[in-house]
Amino acid sequence: MSTDEVTLPLVDLSGYINPQKPGDKERVIAEVRDACAQYGFFQTTGHGIPMSQQKGLLKSIETLFKMPLEEKRKLSFLNNPCRRGYEESGASLRDGDALPDSKEAFYIGREDPVVEHSGFYGPNVWPPLPKEEFHDPIWEYYQATHKLGEIIWEILLLGLGHPISLMEEFAKRPMVVMKMIRYPPQAKDLPGQFGVGPHKDFGGVTVLLQEAGKHGLQVWHEGLEKWLPVKAMEDVYVINCGDMIGKWSGGRYKSAKHQVINAASDEPRLSCATFFHGDLFATNPLDPSDPERETVGALLVKRFRNQFSFDKELIAAVGV
Numbered sequence: 155m156s157t158d159e160v161t162l163p164l165v166d167l168s169g170y171i172n173p174q175k176p177g178d179k180e181r182v183i184a185e186v187r188d189a190c191a192q193y194g195f196f197q198t199t200g201h202g203i204p205m206s207q208q209k210g211l212l213k214s215i216e217t218l219f220k221m222p223l224e225e226k227r228k229l230s231f232l233n234n235p236c237r238r239g240y241e242e243s244g245a246s247l248r249d250g251d252a253l254p255d256s257k258e259a260f261y262i263g264r265e266d267p268v269v270e271h272s273g274f275y276g277p278n279v280w281p282p283l284p285k286e287e288f289h290d291p292i293w294e295y296y297q298a299t300h301k302l303g304e305i306i307w308e309i310l311l312l313g314l315g316h317p318i319s320l321m322e323e324f325a326k327r328p329m330v331v332m333k334m335i336r337y338p339p340q341a342k343d344l345p346g347q348f349g350v351g352p353h354k355d356f357g358g359v360t361v362l363l364q365e366a367g368k369h370g371l372q373v374w375h376e377g378l379e380k381w382l383p384v385k386a387m388e389d390v391y392v393i394n395c396g397d398m399i400g401k402w403s404g405g406r407y408k409s410a411k412h413q414v415i416n417a418a419s420d421e422p423r424l425s426c427a428t429f430f431h432g433d434l435f436a437t438n439p440l441d442p443s444d445p446e447r448e449t450v451g452a453l454l455v456k457r458f459r460n461q462f463s464f465d466k467e468l469i470a471a472v473g474v
């Protein structure tokens with residue numbers, strides 16, 4: 155097989171979510187373990203998220219980004235105590251990138267009534283769109299991917315021989331952030347331009363929906379030293395592990411580098427990533443005897459302390 159034909163594994167999750175016969179769950183657990191050990195990424199069917207919810211989400215994202223720029227700017231995540239809301243195109247730049255990312259994004263997270271713990275918990279910002287056009291489909295979808303992220307965490311624990319009872323602590327008040335993204339058509343004359351530049355996700359499990367047919371995501375394969383294109387297929391999710399999982403599993407699961415170049419078409423590309431990190435104060439469920447006792451919150455603070463401010467009490471509480 156030539157390396158051009160290497161594709162990410164495709165795992166049918168229905169054997170875990172809705173097992174029909176003995177051995178179904180174990181097969182899925184082994185497939186997910188092998189995929190995450192080899193690639194840090196896999197694609198999945200049988201995930202239980204109805205097409206109607208996926209379509210509702212994409213339609214709402216389209217409506218959101220069609221709002222005038224001045225209106226979107228009023229919802230800037232930079233002015234929000236919980237870092238929820240709108241991120242303008244060109245706002246994120248990673249070390250060494252030639253040009254800022256072209257994507258624009260909108261973040262939501264847990265819906266808590268008051269701002270707590272330096273804004274890790276608190277209310278979302280919602281755009282001034284009719285509730286049934288934005289809030290309702292988006293919230294329904296958030297909850298569905300929240301559930302799927304939790305299921306993937308369970309499978310990852312089982313894959314390393316740990317009981318899923320560890321999820322009780324880990325998913326008590328979990329940090330689950332959803333990022334809706336629009337990539338403009340790629341500028342043909344800007345070679346350093348990425349939709350999203352090469353990066354690893356910093357946290358836990360990522361549940362990603364790409365608009366069908368709008369390819370653009372590429373995953374770095376260490377062994378082959380090659381970018382593998384990830385097909386954007388209808389009703390197929392992409393799941394990947396972030397650095398928290400790479401570190402906490404002792405490297406048994408990989409956190410792989412990836413990037414987006416929306417070069418396949420002259421049209422915009424929509425996607426949506428839900429990042430399931432875990433309870434702010436929870437420690438490593440992938441190795442419960444890990445002596446470091448590092449918390450989810452400590453990892454989040456370390457990742458974002460250059461960008462956002464966190465108060466001393468929070469820093470002490472999560473143990474940075």
Ligand SMILES: O=C(O)CCC(=O)C(=O)O
Pocket residue numbers: 333335350355362364371412413414425426427
């Ligand atoms: O849009 C995509 O396909 C991937 C997005 C991504 O990697 C990210 O937001 O971390």
Ligand SMILES: [Fe+2]
Pocket residue numbers: 353354355412
């Ligand atoms: Fe990513």
